[in-house]
């Protein structure tokens with residue numbers, strides 16, 4: 001079937017006549033934590049991909065700031081080794097590095113050795129930055145966010161002029177509860193304007209997440225059905241097979257709820273549930289997100305189930321329990337799984353539960369949003385009671401499958417009228433030749449061009465924490481037990497009961 005593919009931008013990227021985004025303006029990107037894991041594994045590959053796509057300016061450069069003992073040459077070698085590994089591992093990329101593009105980028109990288117709390121580091125940066133455009137990327141542990149921003153301010157590095165911008169990208173986790181998120185916002189806003197702050201949630205860089213808005217608001221047939229009259233409930237799943245890997249120390253103090261829910265899952269929920277923004281202007285989109293998150297009814301610990309994996313097997317491989325992971329306490333109570341029921345008190349969603357679940361070491365890796373529609377009111381078909389009809393479900397598949405599936409009833413072939421469940425599937429890969437992406441490409445490019453649509457505003461972050469705060473408080477007070485589940489299972493059975501008491505069940509976790 002021949003379908004015209006008009007290109008329309010979700011964000012305000014300035015296209016030329018070809019419909020392709022144009023290169024970003026000149027900029028020096030200063031990466032704090034430039035010797036760290038995020039820089040090596042995610043940021044540099046994304047910047048390399050932007051280079052290959054021709055989206056960086058001739059006057060783009062990177063300054064990595066870290067206290068590791070090395071020089072520019074050494075850093076370039078390290079980054080080169082990682083990028084080669086990255087390119088070789090990525091399915092969608094040519095298996096060899098594009099040497100010219102890498103060399104172009106590599107010679108624009110330099111290293112500044114210094115500590116984040118030493119004013120001398122910032123004096124050195126002031127000399128490098130001059131009066132040009134700068135993006136300061138905080139690829140550092142959250143405890144440094146406030147310090148670095150205050151030091152940038154003290155060195156007059158945050159001051160914007162009509163000719164140049166100064167932007168700060170803040171990584172996650174943004175706080176560890178509502179109070180600390182508010183305090184961090186206050187700290188950043190003492191030195192920066194809101195418009196200078198780019199709070200990253202890497203889920204917003206995923207194509208399939210951005211597609212939720214495109215799907216809802218650029219097609220005529222979804223919106224009339226997208227409400228409490230037609231939708232029975234919504235399930236959001238972010239299942240992982242990985243455990244905590246080398247992040248035991250971080251995860252022990254964090255847990256699945258803080259790690260995934262106020263940020264990534266709230267963003268997915270907001271995309272599905274928000275009203276249509278008046279435009280795709282950053283504030284119009286973020287206003288609507290905040291409104292829908294603000295409408296979430298106050299939760300109690302009875303709306304949540306927490307779990308922790310014990311030894312089991314994933315894809316036939318024996319897998320140790322969470323308490324046996326490195327840097328995890330042998331009596332840890334940290335949850336590695338959480339399921340929740342949320343209600344949205346607004347005109348569109350009153351009475352439509354949103355069920356969320358996320359966890360590590362589950363049966364398989366899958367992130368999806370399943371919109372369950374109400375059953376037909378009456379079954380015309382002989383011997384088929386309404387409750388036996390295949391439910392109508394629209395599944396927005398975020399990863400690893402990327403697409404949309406519709407499940408509905410159809411007549412089974414044969415002389416007798418009988419119904420069976422069928423699926424209709426749109427797969428991204430069938431339609432579009434995707435370039436390689438880590439999700440960070442879009443976010444870095446958008447920051448360089450000053451489009452904050454896909455970044456979280458202060459109120460968006462605080463709204464996410466507001467939703468989970470009563471549960472954090474209750475768990476802190478030891479309400480609600482930590483249920484066990486075997487690695488490789490879809491979670492604890494108590495999570496099934498959360499839906500069973502409403503007469504519903506989770507969509508099976510299958511490939």
Ligand SMILES: NC(=O)C1=CN([C@@H]2O[C@H](COP(=O)(O)OP(=O)(O)OC[C@H]3O[C@@H](n4cnc5c(N)ncnc54)[C@H](OP(=O)(O)O)[C@@H]3O)[C@@H](O)[C@H]2O)C=CC1
Pocket residue numbers: 032033034035036037038039041042065066067068114115116117138139140141142171172173
């Ligand atoms: N890594 C990942 O996959 C992801 C990370 N993030 C977030 O990104 C941020 C960075 O994470 P990650 O890269 O893993 O962290 P790393 O610890 O690997 O990187 C931080 C770097 O900063 C250095 N450093 C620490 N303290 C100082 C200091 N006072 N002065 C100068 N340098 C210092 C560290 O050195 P040293 O090692 O010697 O301490 C390290 O090289 C965190 O907020 C994390 O939550 C978000 C998503 C994914």
Ligand SMILES: O=C1O[C@H](COP(=O)(O)O)[C@@H](O)[C@H](O)[C@H]1O
Pocket residue numbers: 240259260367
């Ligand atoms: O932010 C985080 O996200 C990852 C999951 O990201 P995905 O893109 O692989 O879905 C999660 O593993 C990690 O614990 C968390 O900090």
